[in-house]
Amino acid sequence: MKLEVGYIDIKGIRFGDYNAVEDGILIVNPEPLLEPVLEDPLIKSAHFEIATPGESIRITPVKDVIEPRVKVEGSGGVFPGMVSKVDTVGSGKTHVLRGMAVVTAGPIVGFQEGIIDMTGVGAEYTPFSKLHNLVLVMEPVEDFKQHEYEAAARLAGLRTAAAIGELARELVPDETVVYETPTIAETFKEEWKDLPRVGYVMMLQSQGLLHDTYVYGVDAKRTLSTLISATEVMDGAIVSGNCVSACDKNTTYHHQNNPVIHDLLAVHGKKINFVGTIITNENVYLDDKIRSSDWTAKMANYLSLDAAIISQEGFGNPDTDLIMNCTKLEKQGIKTVIITDEYAGQDGKSQSLADADELANAVVTGGNANEVVILPPLDRVIGTLDYVDTVAGGHAGSLRPDGSIEAELQIITGSTNEMGFNRMSAR
């Protein structure tokens, strides 16, 4: 599949009385954008706020982060099966509003949303402090069911991002990059025969209610491991639908900009032969774990891989899926590197993962999520601080009287990402 991605750099966001992108500035007229959001009977109120890198702003509770994109040429539309109708994406031309994101915020579960600080210590840990953020703050109606409201909030974010992306349809990109993935037959061409055949195993959070990921609209926990093209992922074929610890959940933005995919494509045909991407789930039942990891191994074998990178989402229970995927590939002679993060305790002295195996001898870590950080008080809060003490990573008294926050890194959105999005590591 061949996808031409045109990047339009966004240098700022401001409110106005029309919606457009002009000279790299996104102008937002809230009313028409909020209309479809408020049509949902579960959403009581919604409004937009703007957060610029370096501003003294704390956004919380953060649900998802989404990059606005639009399909300009080729079949399908962004977020197929969620916003656009189901149709294969990943070919043709896509425009991206680079340097910005739509952030959905507001209470959902109350203990599994995160924090994005736009300045200070906290900003160093989250990649989203570097983006111009259009924050969609929503509130649910009373007596809502959390999982139903999650679906409403998820869809509101995706629809808003798609609507903003639409503004880039006719624009001339600042940069254009062509990404191309081979067919199986092409991977055997003469020119690449000396290159190692490398695959990517992308694990998707699917532990259950509110811990879900969607692929072309399908709940990943109801799927078997399968193949997907790297360019389909760029067009939003995979979206986040989960409320898990903020630090190592893969937001929709992470999927759209998957760093493993980008790094593998960058050396494809030069240092490696990037044969394909396998997606596999992280279900909670043992039978599911065995079946999915068996299937991953079968597919890796079918692709005749020499080596693979395996990325994870979440921690604890999914550590077992990670180790199963890793060991089953290694036992077939497929060399692996796994990307994970650690829960080594606040003192850093505990065992980092819930499972271990000596075959997992090549590990990249996104850092210890239990490490405590003190976030300074910031001038403005987008959303509410009501949940800081109860969110994963916080504790009673996390929010201190002066507005500063003492909490584990777990609380910061994207801080210990297990796709290897960040520079943070641990020893």
Add this chain to the structure above:
Amino acid sequence: MSKFKVVHYINQFFGQVGGEEMAHIPAEKREGPAGPGLAFSKNFGDEAEIVATIVCGDSWFNENLELATETVLEMVKEESPDLFIAGPAFNAGRYGVACGTICDAVQTELGIPVLTGMYVENPGADMFRTKVLTVSTANSAAGMRKAVPTMAKLALKLVKGERIGASVEEGYLPDGVRRNFFDKKRGSTRALEMLLKKIAGAPFETEYPMPTFDRVPPMPAIKDMTKATVAIVTSGGIVPKGNPDRIESSSASKYGSYSIEGVDDLTSDTFETAHGGHDPVYANEDADRVIPVDVLRQYEKEGKIGKLHDWFYSTTGNGTAVASAKKFAAEIAEKLISYDVDAVVLTST
């Protein structure tokens, strides 16, 4: 601003007393810096000074461990320093063990921050790296020029109470404590580079060495339980009231063997838990909740099992090192075999 006071420990060789032939000399204290201490002083600049140097023979220290530790501790105490440095010992085994021993004693007994330096394969590094901050050095004194600035920088951070970064940043041997830091490249790029090395068969370094666990295949099932002798082994810390063996509440260094001959039921008057990792109220009220003596005794009477073994074996699993647990288990297993025990109920908390 007054300078931080540092006491430095070196061996007879670096104290320029002599080589192996002088390794028997007892500890002596000199004023000011000596040997490698001069290089440290230079690196400390105006911020810290070595007020005294303790020179000690490697053989004397290792052959008189207790006396040597006491003697050196006393010498350090007299100076009431802000920091204690030993070595670097490079690959000198006895020197390394002395540095580790004395650093451990100084930080535990005197509450003063300590620092040493060694080659990764020095036996002293193996023994002390998780207790004493140990800078990774070359295997010979040729590495002095590189070791001193690394140690001096870390020493100043310690004495000022500044945050210590990850081992790869600061240059110390991994001490079992995981610390975050910002690497130069993002994780996905590090993963790709690691994979390329692994594919090429080149050496690579994992960012998280996996702990290795023994996977023990289960024994075949017992065919006739009515003839089996059943024993109880626990990491739940159940001990006779008063904890006669003083088993630690956390990070246990021992286990106990206790008789339950003729005991039908554990009561709050006779047994309790030594475990510090859980709320002990329910265990202390009725220790059968942790080790089911009452139920097993009942089974014994009903003929469901052959016999309840007269002894149970207990330690606290709370923060106890795997190495210690392994040692206890080997000893307990031998005892169980010698008593012809057929089955064990293992309980934890």
